[in-house]
Amino acid sequence: MRVTIRDVAREAGVSISTVSRVLNDTCFVEEAKRRRVKDAAERLSYSAHPAARSLLKQETGGVGVIVPSVSGEYFSEFLTGIDHFTQESGFYMLISSSHRSTAEFETALNTMYRRVDGLIIMAPDQGGFDATHRVLRSMPVVYVNRPFESSLSDSIGFNNFEGFYNITSHLVDMGHRRIAMITGPATAIDAQERLRGYRQALRDGGIEPESSLEVVGNFTRQSGYQAVSTILGSRKRPTAIAAANDLSAMGAISALHEAGVRIPDQMAITGFDDDPSARYSTPPLSTVRVRPREMGRLAIQYLVGRIRKVADAEGRKIELPFEIVLRASSLGSRREGASRTS
């Protein structure tokens, strides 16, 4: 049933070493034998057992990806970026997601141990995992969206603070004085940064942040939807909402429609991420474009570079540019594409 290199060797009438050499094209082998081996391998549809090979070569051909979630456009896009390059370069992809606790996160890390040659970690909500974990030291790691000081690993991300500062400033520039925010989960570092950007933008616009206008969300549509009732019920109704991400902005938009609030006339709204759907919402959503797909591509490129040892030993820390994308949801008239880059 199971066909091994021995079977091929017997079939071709050569030793297993020769089979290995032919199949891996590692030495010159007499043409006649070469043919016989190829034929035999083909006939038996042989391929080397990955476990045996990786046991010996101490490499697997896989990369591990750790993300908070596999659902939501932001993550999908990120994964898509990784996936493309992964296939091109012949690596396979091992994904682990949704770790509610640090313990679960470290379990995931352990699962990756020796099963992959490198790791991409996006874990904005894992505050305190052990940065010296043995798995982390055993292979190259690229951190995404999680500034991390280590000369052994690369780190790529964008400036959440600045991005959110800019989109909030846009609302201020449009003349809004009462601007609510639908925040992300307090545990996530990127959510914290965005909140900080929001507050700073208000202050710089001469507006004192009010905690009653900071409605807690968790990056989901539903939380955005629910936040709206709080916002509409507030003592002095704001005229604009800055949502911590596009998903929650969409939820909010839906709720605003249901409440009969016109966008952007009665309520302007902005998001963050520029999910593919942002352009198709009603009205199209002003947001901050951060190109998760690009991030994914970059992350895997760096990682593969490190795995193949072509990268600098020095850890790189890349900050990707973002782009403010203004659409109808925050503009008086319906126009599209005005943009400002970081």
Place this chain on the structure above:
Amino acid sequence: MRVTIRDVAREAGVSISTVSRVLNDTCFVEEAKRRRVKDAAERLSYSAHPAARSLLKQETGGVGVIVPSVSGEYFSEFLTGIDHFTQESGFYMLISSSHRSTAEFETALNTMYRRVDGLIIMAPDQGGFDATHRVLRSMPVVYVNRPFESSLSDSIGFNNFEGFYNITSHLVDMGHRRIAMITGPATAIDAQERLRGYRQALRDGGIEPESSLEVVGNFTRQSGYQAVSTILGSRKRPTAIAAANDLSAMGAISALHEAGVRIPDQMAITGFDDDPSARYSTPPLSTVRVRPREMGRLAIQYLVGRIRKVADAEGRKIELPFEIVLRASSLGSRREGASRTS
């Protein structure tokens, strides 16, 4: 650097067999030694090399998932369903996606060979791959959305024809006589079935399908968006659109808004899938709920059952129920939740 079972054995002053026994809890070992081994393993932070183990045991602890794409809510949801159970049951997940050709698809299959203990395959667009491929015969397989006659594998899906028949019938019931369809890619089996359902529903409603009303799309927002200009430009403008999936429906909705067409008064529209976003679109989208997350969960449960040999040898073929979810996009008044089940 690399710590093996030998190191633990030396450290604890026992043989490697004993270490293995203690760590796998496979035999009774004298308590004192047991302690020593545990301590040593802990101290050296040892864990068995997965390759060595799987080479010997002929099992890996992984499951492979092959999907057309990793982006889009439908697939995200599906993966999420798998992911949850995967973690619970201690398996890891290897994902391969976006195979443009049969060759690429079979490459993916080969990559999975011996790296996982079972396979979940969702490939509605892979018409003619080799169903007797050696990888497919080497481990349990669960096919999703792809009726497949094999007593060795389970198969899970829903009735695309009926689902689309029903949602189209709803439009007919609402009094529409000219109903356009935005189709999926002609190569995908599920898209074909939905188109068939559309036509049948029209005929059963006494309406002769017109090919000019069947606008080709490809399941993306963009294709839905573009389809609208064709539809609006047609000689006799239809009063309703049945989109092959939610994504293309969303694109269409966006285009309709831009064109100033009121939904549902001037144009009703329906989707398919009930993506999480469908409920949040403007107006909320009538659609067919197929619960991809449930499908994922079921698929992985079946698969793990087969891997652990508790499942019937007999191949099961499950057809999951769908549910017609009517929302404002196809109803005169804004009401929600009326539903009809398959």
Place this chain on the structure above:
DNA sequence: TACCTTTCTGAAAAGCTTTTCAGGAGTCTT
């Protein structure tokens, strides 16, 4: 006390490959 069980432990094999090492055959040089 001698023999038979039972219980625990170590040695060794098996799982499959890649790669090093060494040897044999053939070719070239002087």
Place this chain on the structure above:
DNA sequence: AAGACTCCTGAAAAGCTTTTCAGAAAGGTA
């Protein structure tokens, strides 16, 4: 023609674990 190469090939080791097998020790019975 002999020695020195080169070229190709096979044997064997290494990579790390689990599990079988067998042996030693201990305990029980006749």
